[in-house]
Amino acid sequence: MLSSIGAKSIEDLFSSIPERFRLREALKLPGPYSEAEIIQYFKERARESAVGYTSFLGAGVYNHLRSVITDVIIQRGEFLTSYTPYQAEISQGTLQAIFEFQTLICQLTGQEVANASMWDGSTATAEAVLMAERIVRRRRVLVARSLHPQYRDVLKTYARHSGLSVEEIPFAGDGTLDRKALDSALQDDVAAVVVQSPNFFGTIDYAPDLAERAHSSGALLIVVVTEGVSLGLVRPPREADIVALEGQSFGLAPSYGGPFVGAIATHEKFVRQLPGRLAGLAYDSQGRRGYVLTLATREQHIRREKATSNICTNQALCALAATVHLALLGKEGLREMAEQNLSKAHFALNELLKIPGVRLGFDAPFFNEFTVVLPRPVDAVNRHLLREGIIGPLALNASYPELSNHALVCVTEVAARSDIEKFVSALRMAVTLPQDRQ
Amino acid sequence: MSGTMTKSSRHVSQNEGLLFEKSSPGKRAFDLPPLDVPAVDPADAFGANHRSEGVEGFPELSEIEVLRHFTRLSTWNYAIDLGMYPLGSCTMKYNPRVNEFVARLDGLATEHPLQPQELSQGCLKIMRLLEQCLLEITGMDALTMQPAAGAQGELTGLLLIRAYLEEQGNARKKVLIPDSAHGTNPASAVIAGYQVEKIQSDAQGRVDFEKLRENVTEEVAALMITNPSTLGIFEHRIADMAAILHAKGALLYMDGANMNALAGVAKPGDFGVDVMHLNLHKTFSTPHGGGGPGAGPVAMKKILEPFRPIPVLIEKETGELALDEDRPRSIGRMKAFAGNFGVLLRALAYILAYGPGIRQATEDAVLNANYLRKHLEGVFALPYSLPTMHEVVFSDSVQNKNGVNTMDIAKRLIDYGFHPYTTAFPLIVPGALMIEPTESESKEECDLFIEAMRAIAAEAASNPDLVKHAPHTTRIGRLDEVTAARKPILRWRPSGNS
Numbered sequence: 001m002l003s004s005i006g007a008k009s010i011e012d013l014f015s016s017i018p019e020r021f022r023l024r025e026a027l028k029l030p031g032p033y034s035e036a037e038i039i040q041y042f043k044e045r046a047r048e049s050a051v052g053y054t055s056f057l058g059a060g061v062y063n064h065l066r067s068v069i070t071d072v073i074i075q076r077g078e079f080l081t082s083y084t085p086y087q088a089e090i091s092q093g094t095l096q097a098i099f100e101f102q103t104l105i106c107q108l109t110g111q112e113v114a115n116a117s118m119w120d121g122s123t124a125t126a127e128a129v130l131m132a133e134r135i136v137r138r139r140r141v142l143v144a145r146s147l148h149p150q151y152r153d154v155l156k157t158y159a160r161h162s163g164l165s166v167e168e169i170p171f172a173g174d175g176t177l178d179r180k181a182l183d184s185a186l187q188d189d190v191a192a193v194v195v196q197s198p199n200f201f202g203t204i205d206y207a208p209d210l211a212e213r214a215h216s217s218g219a220l221l222i223v224v225v226t227e228g229v230s231l232g233l234v235r236p237p238r239e240a241d242i243v244a245l246e247g248q249s250f251g252l253a254p255s256y257g258g259p260f261v262g263a264i265a266t267h268e269k270f271v272r273q274l275p276g277r278l279a280g281l282a283y284d285s286q287g288r289r290g291y292v293l294t295l296a297t298r299e300q301h302i303r304r305e306k307a308t309s310n311i312c313t314n315q316a317l318c319a320l321a322a323t324v325h326l327a328l329l330g331k332e333g334l335r336e337m338a339e340q341n342l343s344k345a346h347f348a349l350n351e352l353l354k355i356p357g358v359r360l361g362f363d364a365p366f367f368n369e370f371t372v373v374l375p376r377p378v379d380a381v382n383r384h385l386l387r388e389g390i391i392g393p394l395a396l397n398a399s400y401p402e403l404s405n406h407a408l409v410c411v412t413e414v415a416a417r418s419d420i421e422k423f424v425s426a427l428r429m430a431v432t433l434p435q436d437r438q
Numbered sequence: 439m440s441g442t443m444t445k446s447s448r449h450v451s452q453n454e455g456l457l458f459e460k461s462s463p464g465k466r467a468f469d470l471p472p473l474d475v476p477a478v479d480p481a482d483a484f485g486a487n488h489r490s491e492g493v494e495g496f497p498e499l500s501e502i503e504v505l506r507h508f509t510r511l512s513t514w515n516y517a518i519d520l521g522m523y524p525l526g527s528c529t530m531k532y533n534p535r536v537n538e539f540v541a542r543l544d545g546l547a548t549e550h551p552l553q554p555q556e557l558s559q560g561c562l563k564i565m566r567l568l569e570q571c572l573l574e575i576t577g578m579d580a581l582t583m584q585p586a587a588g589a590q591g592e593l594t595g596l597l598l599i600r601a602y603l604e605e606q607g608n609a610r611k612k613v614l615i616p617d618s619a620h621g622t623n624p625a626s627a628v629i630a631g632y633q634v635e636k637i638q639s640d641a642q643g644r645v646d647f648e649k650l651r652e653n654v655t656e657e658v659a660a661l662m663i664t665n666p667s668t669l670g671i672f673e674h675r676i677a678d679m680a681a682i683l684h685a686k687g688a689l690l691y692m693d694g695a696n697m698n699a700l701a702g703v704a705k706p707g708d709f710g711v712d713v714m715h716l717n718l719h720k721t722f723s724t725p726h727g728g729g730g731p732g733a734g735p736v737a738m739k740k741i742l743e744p745f746r747p748i749p750v751l752i753e754k755e756t757g758e759l760a761l762d763e764d765r766p767r768s769i770g771r772m773k774a775f776a777g778n779f780g781v782l783l784r785a786l787a788y789i790l791a792y793g794p795g796i797r798q799a800t801e802d803a804v805l806n807a808n809y810l811r812k813h814l815e816g817v818f819a820l821p822y823s824l825p826t827m828h829e830v831v832f833s834d835s836v837q838n839k840n841g842v843n844t845m846d847i848a849k850r851l852i853d854y855g856f857h858p859y860t861t862a863f864p865l866i867v868p869g870a871l872m873i874e875p876t877e878s879e880s881k882e883e884c885d886l887f888i889e890a891m892r893a894i895a896a897e898a899a900s901n902p903d904l905v906k907h908a909p910h911t912t913r914i915g916r917l918d919e920v921t922a923a924r925k926p927i928l929r930w931r932p933s934g935n936s
Contacts, residue, residue: 005812013801014827017703023705023797026797027702027796027918031789031792031794032793038790045563049546049548049549052560060775061551067467069443071542079515079517080519081518081528081530082700083525083728089852090514090516091516091728093511100458100930103456105778106929110871117730119590119731123590150774151774153770154770160770161600162629204487207486234488250598253542254551255779256549256551256779257775258586258779259586259780271928280928286915288913290914290917291917294922296923296928297923299621300589300624300625305625307621310590310626313589313717314587315725327497327507333467337479339473339474343477345477347476347478365483377590382554391550391553435596
């Protein structure tokens with residue numbers, strides 16, 4: 001090949017790089033490793049893990065059952081090794097799946113249109129706020145303090161240089177948004193109210209009155225959903241203007257925090273302010289049905305600095321996994337999974353409340369996460385649980401100093417009754433043991 | 439149909455409706471273990487907030503129906519696994535399957551990002567080793583693996599620059615971006631609160647050095663440059679550009695989208711770059727998956743290190759790794775949790791397979807691009823003739839005389855069994871054909887591609903209509919995108935509008 005292009009050596013091909021920058025020595029990198037050695041390396045790392053522990057962590061990442069079929073489908077090379085479907089004629093598989101994803105997200109959230117996709121729920125939330133600012137042209141954003149603390153952080157990072165001011169609205173005694181505080185903060189300069197439901201404490205926070213309150217001052221209501229399975233059982237935020245969703249619960253492994261899949265759903269009238277890719281119905285000259293990426297004039301590759309967002313690469317394969325997973329579950333499977341979460345979480349709570357000194361943190365209705373107040377610091381209790389092979393609930397005081405001894409417990413369908421019972425009895429020991437034995 | 443089509447022939451593909459159209463009540467494809475605790479009545483639990491009717495319109499199918507549905511859909515896609523995918527600037531290289539295997543191991547895929555860090559040492563060691571490898575490859579001092587994709591890496595890098603300049607007393611106003619840049623560059627600059635000023639290319643397709651010198655003022659925060667550029671040309675004066683910027687207190691951002699031309703051959707840290715992102719889904723082979731997920735780690739010089747987004751991966755005195763959130767000078771959090779870990783570990787698996795031999799991958803990628811250039815030059819117009827690195831950009835000016843444009847040629851390539859190259863980008867080349875073969879292609883596959891491109895050029899002269907109405911072999915023809923955008927239908931509805 002070299003001679004056919006008239007080069008004497010490979011070095012010739014790099015002649016445009018000034019000589020002083022061309023490396024003379026090999027990079028200091030481990031390898032080359034054979035396939036067997038690569039597997040061995042990662043298996044060794046996989047042993048330095050939480051395998052074998054029972055976990056009651058949620059807080060935005062949920063452990064749900066997944067079918068092997070989802071992985072079989074997303075590992076098909078035609079899906080795995082294809083690019084963004086700009087060439088519609090040879091990308092109809094991806095495009096139709098995207099169209100199906102958009103439809104499923106609309107059905108789940110009760111909204112009219114959904115994009116496919118955002119990087120995760122946190123960036124979807126930040127983008128939803130920027131979208132609201134473009135629609136309403138106002139600069140104040142009211143964010144529930146019960147929104148996931150990491151999501152609030154991401155929102156602040158994105159809002160800082162867009163001239164937005166972000167204010168927190170406190171939560172009431174039952175864990176839901178403090179309506180009085182909301183009403184007094186709502187003035188005619190507010191672009192959006194951001195509420196998570198179920199919120200970070202697990203309580204169902206969305207109700208139509210929130211939309212009415214926001215709308216009465218001309219603001220939009222953004223509802224954030226981090227636990228999508230709840231939508232199988234809980235009234236969807238139909239009256240919200242924008243829904244920012246994390247879809248990890250739909251067939252995606254926790255994978256130490258990513259990759260997950262975010263999505264934004266909204267009303268049709270706001271579609272031109274929606275960031276991210278959209279697949280739409282189209283026909284060819286013979287009237288055959290197909291799908292194309294559409295409304296691209298919103299996007300960075302066309303509009304550059306005037307685009308609705310900088311997003312390009314998204315989470316397409318994760319969106320496909322969610323689509324396959326939801327198709328497998330179907331209407332009945334999703335309902336049953338949601339009911340199992342509800343039942344198991346309530347069972348766990350009832351058992352925990354039998355322990356002297358343990359009480360419920362917030363008494364609004366919840367789905368699969370709830371907050372309990374322990375008679376001892378959560379970190380100390382968790383150290384004991386860890387020795388028993390249990391990863392305990394999340395201590396809330398790290399993000400909420402006002403919630404000392406508050407623990408966020410997550411129980412999904414994955415937890416067997418025996419796991420819950422073991423957890424409860426270990427926790428009982430932890431809070432009754434003499435302090436010095438912890 | 440004419441021309442020689444060594445690579446392709448037609449085969450039957452199955453028709454398949456939407457999930458929702460195939461649905462029939464009562465079917466399901468997923469069983470849960472029986473409930474082993476007392477059932478809670480959701481109507482009692484939620485009252486008015488109970489969704490008693492379930493999710494309206496949700497599909498109901500059997501297991502084999504779901505499997506066949508998505509398998510049939512998959513057969514409508516082209517993929518790297520089927521052949522060359524020469525999309526310029528996208529680096530569509532082979533995606534090793536061992537990487538998929540290790541990403542799914544229990545103990546890696548199963549780990550919760552908020553679990554105790556003492557139980558997360560395996561995950562953190564993977565991140566640490568990847569960090570060390572990427573720093574060695576880029577020649578930079580510090581890294582963040584937070585960004586979910588290249589565009590978020592750009593935003594992160596610009597926020598680092600902004601934080602650094604703010605500490606110097608002035609965040610400044612403008613970011614300079616060449617006219618050949620990816621659209622994400624200006625879009626990211628705006629989110630970081632900067633105005634975008636376009637820098638023109640010179641007659642040879644490189645950044646106009648003298649114009650740059652005039653444009654770098656005290657108002658400029660940074661220059662964002664892609665090197666090699668989207669024309670596949672190395673910006674040989676990059677160190678001088680860095681010097682100009684640094685003299686005025688501004689910084690140099692490098693878009694690392696084209697790192698596949700440099701890995702193992704040269705280090706951006708050596709030529710004055712202050713901060714850059716990498717696209718792990720390009721250079722480091724993590725699958726594009728139909729558009730994502732990716733990962734966009736950002737490498738930087740020491741001066742920017744204090745501003746890294748949280749969490750920051752640190753090594754304690756005990757040797758234990760940890761994610762540190764207590765970073766007062768940090769730009770904040772870019773996304774929840776610690777990055778697209780599953781993508782990061784695939785990239786590490788890729789690097790481990792090559793080791794120092796990653797240089798050869800780069801050499802082969804550049805060799806392939808030059809081989810295509812040599813054999814297509816003269817058939818297609820080459821607007822910029824400087825040496826080609828990993829990709830080559832032609833224009834359709836010769837074929838355009840017969841009314842055939844780059845999109846037509848691209849669509850005709852489909853009939854020949856190839857995915858099209860990138861069309862109409864970079865913007866500075868009217869009617870661009872942007873071709874990036876990557877190192878994954880053999881000489882045989884490159885020869886088939888050359889043969890196809892030459893045959894299409896001949897068709898464009900002898901039978902332009904054949905090319906203009908391509909593709910002729912796909913399930914559907916060119917779709918009416920104008921109507922699709924004018925009256926967008928973006929979801930299925932039971933009324934049957936889709």
